[in-house]
Amino acid sequence: MEKKQFMASTEWLEKHLNAPDLRVLDASLVLPGDPRDCRAEYEACHIPRARFFDINDIADSRSELPHMVPLVEKFISRMRAMGIGDGHRVVIYDTNDALFSAARAWWMFKLFGKNDVAILDGGLPKWLREGRPVEDTLPMLRDRHFTARRNAALVRDVTQVAASLKLADAQIVDARSPARFAGEAEELREGVRKGRIPGSKNVYYKDLTGPKGTLLPLDEIREIFDDAGIDLDKPIILTCGSGVTACVLAHALERLGHRQWSVYDGSWSEWGMYEELAIEAGW
Numbered sequence: 001m002e003k004k005q006f007m008a009s010t011e012w013l014e015k016h017l018n019a020p021d022l023r024v025l026d027a028s029l030v031l032p033g034d035p036r037d038c039r040a041e042y043e044a045c046h047i048p049r050a051r052f053f054d055i056n057d058i059a060d061s062r063s064e065l066p067h068m069v070p071l072v073e074k075f076i077s078r079m080r081a082m083g084i085g086d087g088h089r090v091v092i093y094d095t096n097d098a099l100f101s102a103a104r105a106w107w108m109f110k111l112f113g114k115n116d117v118a119i120l121d122g123g124l125p126k127w128l129r130e131g132r133p134v135e136d137t138l139p140m141l142r143d144r145h146f147t148a149r150r151n152a153a154l155v156r157d158v159t160q161v162a163a164s165l166k167l168a169d170a171q172i173v174d175a176r177s178p179a180r181f182a183g184e185a186e187e188l189r190e191g192v193r194k195g196r197i198p199g200s201k202n203v204y205y206k207d208l209t210g211p212k213g214t215l216l217p218l219d220e221i222r223e224i225f226d227d228a229g230i231d232l233d234k235p236i237i238l239t240c241g242s243g244v245t246a247c248v249l250a251h252a253l254e255r256l257g258h259r260q261w262s263v264y265d266g267s268w269s270e271w272g273m274y275e276e277l278a279i280e281a282g283w
Contacts, residue, residue, distance in 0.1 A: 006254055007121045025052070026052050051141070066189075072150050097123075097206075099213060100244055104244045106119050107154070107263060172197050174197070189269055196281070
């Protein structure tokens with residue numbers, strides 16, 4: 001896996017599973033209302049020697065918002081404890097049909113300066129369909145030295161998004177479903193209004209993967225952004241429900257060679273909560 005390889009195929013991963021410098025992570029996460037227990041599923045069945053990347057734990061516990069990015073010291077501590085260190089290549093998968101939580105973990109690594117990280121195309125569902133090996137034993141973990149440096153350009157907070165909205169210096173792209181974007185569907189979290197950030201555009205994260213959860217070719221992805229009225233030559237702020245599915249769009253933009261993107265970490269869970277922040281609804 002080259003440093004600029006943002007995806008890994010199931011064929012490539014099986015061939016390199018025993019490489020000493022490779023680390024495989026299960027970053028599965030469920031959306032609100034889904035009763036599945038991702039850690040229990042991981043412990044029962046995972047790609048050999050995979051570690052579990054717990055997005056809800058590797059987060060800022062001081063925030064009332066869900067799975068906000070942790071301090072760099074906490075990220076380093078968690079990675080070291082998982083046996084992930086400098087010089088390791090990382091492949092991330094999840095058990096979802098659109099790779100949304102694998103993309104969130106990918107973005108977190110990139111945010112903290114680690115770039116030799118890829119998403120497993122098709123995730124665990126594709127791996128299982130192809131009859132590739134799995135296990136239920138947990139790997140032996142040894143502490144490794146992990147260096148991190150936060151890249152502030154890849155993340156935005158509510159104040160920065162509000163300022164960009166006022167200055168019109170970036171396009172805001174929402175990864176939620178069209179019904180939630182239009183304010184026609186109920187929000188998943190209590191106390192959050194229906195609607196969207198004014199002037200934002202919609203690219204539903206599920207539209208970037210095929211029917212079996214594999215990532216679409218770049219020409220099709222580019223067409224989806226073009227059809228949504230998004231200028232890929234200008235800066236983009238990505239948002240969604242809680243800063244997770246927006247990372248699917250971030251991964252897609254990175255593959256397209258777009259380098260002026262950032263993720264609004266609080267996303268609609270934060271913006272939709274504050275009455276003083278303007279919203280839009282409808283089409």
